[in-house]
Every structure is written in C-alpha cells, then in structure tokens.
Amino acid sequence: MLDQQLRLIVDRELAAAPRLTPAGERILAAASTLFYEQGIRTVGVDSIAAAADVTKKTLYDRFGSKDRLIAAYLERRNREWHLFLDEQLAARQPSTPEEVILALFAALTDWLAGSRNGCGFINASVELAAPDHPAMPVIVGQKRWLRAEFEAQARLAGLSDCGELADRLLLLHEGALVSYRVAAMPDAAEVATRAAAGLLETWPRG
Structure with missing residues (x-):
C-alpha cells in the first residue's frame, strides 16, 4: 500500500474541516466563491452577506472580521x-517516490481544469501585502508544505x-500556476510535469 511504503501526503487532521453553523457554512x-472569482479586495462584506442570505451582524458574529473570513x-x-491530492494519489497509485513527485505535478492539470484564475494562494498573497495578515501563515504554510513533500520524497528516492532539488521542483510547480494565470498558458501544468520528469531523470543519486 502506498501509505505504508511512502510518506503519507495528506495530514488527516488538516483535512478535517471545523464545524460551522448553517449560517457560517x-x-x-x-x-470562497466571491474571493476566488472576483478578488479578495474587491469583494466587500455586504456582497458576501447578501450572497449568503445573512446579515452583516451574523457574518461578524461567526467570523469576527473580513480578515478572519479571508483566512x-x-x-x-x-x-x-x-x-484532492489524496484522491489523485489513490487513483494514480504511484509506486516510487519519483512517481509521487510527478503525480503531485500531474494533479495540477485536473485541479486547474475549468479554472481561469489559477492559484488562490498566490492570488491572495498579491492582494494581502501586510505580512501580519491572519491569512499569511496559511499561504506560506501551504507552499512550505509542498516543498517539504518534494524534499521528503527525494530523500526516499535516494x-x-x-533541498536544492526541492527548491527547483517548487519553482517549476509554482511557475506553472503563475504562467497559467498570467501568461494564459493552458498547458502550463503539462509542461511543468515534463520538466520535472526530466529533472528527476538526470538528478544524481546520493
């Protein structure tokens, strides 16, 4: 079994969603829909409350502030x-650490399908300039987690x-997301996957 042979990709505690009231949900x-489709700064709490069919008071009662709602x-x-990655790995059933790395890249193709706005974390990082914003630890943590996975799988592969390989893989992965969004490059994920495969084939072993 994959989760017996390789490092578990998904933190089960992270995957567990917190309980919300129906209004909070x-x-x-x-x-989530408005922030991703229209941008965090352009969407106000009035629009969110109206779309959720609640009052602004209910919104603030549930989340405290717009910043906490963004987080x-x-x-x-x-x-x-x-x-999503968990489902992708279960479907692809990679049998080696190198295949896990490439599966993480290949998953981008399906994740971006039908989307025109690219990575919500990269988009948010551009809009949220303040380093002490409540959402910044989530954004930074998401990228650090992926880099750590690349490094862990590289170690398992011998x-x-x-660390250097993980840095290069992360640059390929994130570059694909930016290219898809900014450069209107619909096959960015496929190009990045091929580049990652080439990098792994030529990378020296320890």
Missing part, C-alpha cells in the same frame, strides 16, 4: 487541495542534494 461558501477561506481551500 453559507457565509464561508459564498466568500478561513484559504484554510478551507488548503484542505480541499490536500483532499537522490542527492534534496
């Missing part, structure tokens, strides 16, 4: 990403200089 669902949106998106 509607607010977060509405905010909750990204936390949910992070859980969805982890669960590759040398795993």
Whole structure:
C-alpha cells in the first residue's frame, strides 16, 4: 500500500474541516466563491452577506472580521487541495517516490481544469501585502508544505542534494500556476510535469 511504503501526503487532521453553523457554512461558501472569482479586495462584506442570505451582524458574529473570513477561506481551500491530492494519489497509485513527485505535478492539470484564475494562494498573497495578515501563515504554510513533500520524497528516492532539488521542483510547480494565470498558458501544468520528469531523470543519486 502506498501509505505504508511512502510518506503519507495528506495530514488527516488538516483535512478535517471545523464545524460551522448553517449560517457560517453559507457565509464561508459564498466568500470562497466571491474571493476566488472576483478578488479578495474587491469583494466587500455586504456582497458576501447578501450572497449568503445573512446579515452583516451574523457574518461578524461567526467570523469576527473580513480578515478572519479571508483566512478561513484559504484554510478551507488548503484542505480541499490536500483532499484532492489524496484522491489523485489513490487513483494514480504511484509506486516510487519519483512517481509521487510527478503525480503531485500531474494533479495540477485536473485541479486547474475549468479554472481561469489559477492559484488562490498566490492570488491572495498579491492582494494581502501586510505580512501580519491572519491569512499569511496559511499561504506560506501551504507552499512550505509542498516543498517539504518534494524534499521528503527525494530523500526516499535516494537522490542527492534534496533541498536544492526541492527548491527547483517548487519553482517549476509554482511557475506553472503563475504562467497559467498570467501568461494564459493552458498547458502550463503539462509542461511543468515534463520538466520535472526530466529533472528527476538526470538528478544524481546520493
């Protein structure tokens, strides 16, 4: 079994969503759609409350502030990403650490299908300039987690200089997301996957 042979990709505690009231769930669902499709700064609490069919007071009672709602949106998106990767790995059944790395890249193709806005975390990092914003630890943590996975799988594969390899893989992965969004490159994920495969084939072993 994959989870017996290789490092477990998804943190089960991370994948567990916090309990919300029905109103809280509607607010977060509405905010998630509006933030991703229209941008965090352009969407106000009035629009979110109206889309969720609640009052602004209810929104503030449930989340405290728009900033905390932004953080909750990204936390949910992070859980969805982890669960999606779990499903992708179960479907692809990679048998080696190198195949796990490539599966993480290949998953981008399906994740981005039908989307025109790219990575919600990268988009949010551009809009949220303040380093002490409540959502910044979620954004930074999501990227650090992926780099750590690349490094862990590289070590399992017996590759040398795993930190450097993980840095290059992360640049390929994140570059694909930016290219898809900014450069209107619909096959960015496929190109990045091929580049990652070439990098792994030529990387020296320890």
